Amino acid sequence: xxxxxxxxxxxxxxxxxxxxxxxxxxxxxxxxxxxxxxxxxxxxxxxxxxxxxxxxxxxxxxxxxxxxxxxxxxxxxxxxxxxxxxxxxxxxxxxxxxxxxxxxxxxxxxxxxxxxxxxxxxxxxxxxxxxxxxxxxxxxxxxxxxxxxxxxxxxxxxxxxxxxxxxxxxxxxxxxxxxxxxxxxxxxxxxxxxxxxxxxxxxxxxxxxxxxxxxxxxxxxxxxxxxxxxxxxxxxxxxxxxxxxxxxxxxxxxxxxxxxxxxxxxxxxxxxxxxxxxxxxxxxxxxxxxxxxxxxxxxxxxxx
Numbered sequence: 001x002x003x004x005x006x007x008x009x010x011x012x013x014x015x016x017x018x019x020x021x022x023x024x025x026x027x028x029x030x031x032x033x034x035x036x037x038x039x040x041x042x043x044x045x046x047x048x049x050x051x052x053x054x055x056x057x058x059x060x061x062x063x064x065x066x067x068x069x070x071x072x073x074x075x076x077x078x079x080x081x082x083x084x085x086x087x088x089x090x091x092x093x094x095x096x097x098x099x100x101x102x103x104x105x106x107x108x109x110x111x112x113x114x115x116x117x118x119x120x121x122x123x124x125x126x127x128x129x130x131x132x133x134x135x136x137x138x139x140x141x142x143x144x145x146x147x148x149x150x151x152x153x154x155x156x157x158x159x160x161x162x163x164x165x166x167x168x169x170x171x172x173x174x175x176x177x178x179x180x181x182x183x184x185x186x187x188x189x190x191x192x193x194x195x196x197x198x199x200x201x202x203x204x205x206x207x208x209x210x211x212x213x214x215x216x217x218x219x220x221x222x223x224x225x226x227x228x229x230x231x232x233x234x235x236x237x238x239x240x241x242x243x244x245x246x247x248x249x250x251x252x253x254x255x256x257x258x259x260x261x262x263x264x265x266x267x268x269x270x271x272x273x274x275x276x277x278x279x280x281x282x283x284x285x286x287x288x289x290x291x292x293x294x295x296x297x298x299x300x301x302x303x304x
Contacts, residue, residue: 247286
């Protein structure tokens with residue numbers, strides 16, 4: 001049985017942690033996750049989904065603000081004598097001292113096909129950029145940004161209407177099996193990680209709020225990809241009469257129009273058709289500021 005310490009914070013890593021915990025091939029010694037953070041209207045301190053799972057299953061939890069600067073936690077991890085560290089969307093950079101603790105390696109689950117989309121937001125960036133394929137991979141963690149040797153990969157198709165949460169779910173679902181094969185293969189010597197090639201390297205920089213504001217001068221397809229790529233994370237939006245209107249679902253129409261970019265050229269029970277810099281985009285669902293999500297037509301009825 002291999003001893004594992006799991007590093008993670010958001011719920012994309014839950015299925016992998018649960019899989020390791022329930023397996024008779026692994027022993028989850030501890031979980032490392034980010035400190036509790038304020039959430040909701042009351043700003044109540046809320047634990048990460050990874051911490052909740054750990055506490056419910058009596059797994060020891062460490063919550064460093066910055067693990068590189070907390071020698072007591074580093075020493076506690078050393079005392080566990082783990083075979084592997086597993087990281088999945090942990091959200092902190094590990095020092096070489098931490099990486100050197102496991103007997104074998106620190107293995108990271110990354111939601112892209114490296115070397116494409118190294119960095120913080122690979123799922124969102126892939127959809128925003130109109131990719132038709134991405135995937136997940138396991139890699140050996142080193143000090144560089146997602147530059148370590150790749151162990152195994154699993155490609156995932158992105159259809160033209162898939163949003164980022166749907167892709168998150170697929171990545172979460174497919175990760176445990178890939179992780180198990182990686183850990184067992186490295187431990188028994190049958191898997192040799194392969195150095196990344198430098199062809200096709202690109203980065204998935206952290207999303208900024210201003211990027212989510214819709215630019216109607218862009219093409220209908222580009223805006224559609226933005227809406228899918230930042231769906232609820234944090235959401236594409238435009239301003240109307242001083243209010244923020246989040247766009248939750250769209251479709252690209254084949255029709256063209258002589259209207260100006262950003263003009264509402266048709267409102268029907270199907271949605272609101274907007275002229276873009278190239279082509280027409282139909283808004284299907286919106287979330288107006290201060291209100292719940294609704295069909296675009298229902299929102300239009302409130303001001304038309």
